[in-house]
Amino acid sequence: xxxxxxxxxxxxxxxxxxxxxxxxxxxxxxxxxxxxxxxxxxxxxxxxxxxxxxxxxxxxxxxxxxxxxxxxxxxxxxxxxxxxxxxxxxxxxxxxxxxxxxxxxxxxxxxxxxxxxxxxxxxxxxxxxxxxxxxxxxxxxxxxxxxxxxxxxxxxxxxxxxxxxxxxxxxxxxxxxxxxxxxxxxxxxxxxxxxxxxxxxxxxxxxxxxxxxxxxxxxxxxxxxxxxxxxxxxxxxxx
Numbered sequence: 429x430x431x432x433x434x435x436x437x438x439x440x441x442x443x444x445x446x447x448x449x450x451x452x453x454x455x456x457x458x459x460x461x462x463x464x465x466x467x468x469x470x471x472x473x474x475x476x477x478x479x480x481x482x483x484x485x486x487x488x489x490x491x492x493x494x495x496x497x498x499x500x501x502x503x504x505x506x507x508x509x510x511x512x513x514x515x516x517x518x519x520x521x522x523x524x525x526x527x528x529x530x531x532x533x534x535x536x537x538x539x540x541x542x543x544x545x546x547x548x549x550x551x552x553x554x555x556x557x558x559x560x561x562x563x564x565x566x567x568x569x570x571x572x573x574x575x576x577x578x579x580x581x582x583x584x585x586x587x588x589x590x591x592x593x594x595x596x597x598x599x600x601x602x603x604x605x606x607x608x609x610x611x612x613x614x615x616x617x618x619x620x621x622x623x624x625x626x627x628x629x630x631x632x633x634x635x636x637x638x639x640x641x642x643x644x645x646x647x648x649x650x651x652x653x654x655x656x657x658x659x660x661x662x663x664x665x666x667x
Contacts, residue, residue, distance in 0.1 A: 437607025547571025
């Protein structure tokens with residue numbers, strides 16, 4: 429029973445920028461609007477200045493547009509057949525895990541593709557924001573439409589948290605952290621807990637992260653290189 433935790437680094441090989449660091453989408457502290465990105469992409473900003481918040485939401489969506497799942501996404505899908513269960517807990521909002529065919533997927537931060545009206549609650553799934561008015565208004569009640577993503581300062585979705593709790597309570601045999609800095613407590617906690625209990629823990633990340641010092645195996649490599657290589661080693665060991 430495998431739990432795989434993924435972050436922006438996994439989608440980097442699809443051409444998507446990470447959010448922080450050299451070459452990141454938000455490499456500097458402030459945006460061009462002279463506010464930190466954590467403020468621009470917050471629930472409070474969506475309420476106070478929806479046009480500014482949506483400007484940055486749309487920027488993220490443009491970065492996803494036209495990109496496709498990479499070798500790391502596809503390797504995880506193939507690995508589903510080799511384990512009793514393989515759950516992917518992702519922070520990514522690009523929808524690539526679902527596109528690739530991941531079955532047991534927890535999108536803890538939601539996805540930019542799901543839109544919901546803040547007035548009447550009407551929902552729709554879109555492939556892109558191209559041609560949309562920013563910020564968009566509901567065609568039924570004219571209220572603000574927002575993506576079903578977790579903005580800074582907002583609560584995590586209850587359904588996703590409940591599914592994660594189910595997986596952890598059922599028990600996992602190994603935890604793999606891929607392309608995430610593990611900066612959020614709920615992302616680091618499964619790795620830290622597994623390490624404390626002596627379970628196998630693997631990190632795939634070129635850089636230093638919040639769990640690098642506790643994992644049993646650390647692979648300083650890109651996800652699109654490391655995951656297919658691990659898949660091949662697994663095939664060789666079982667043949």
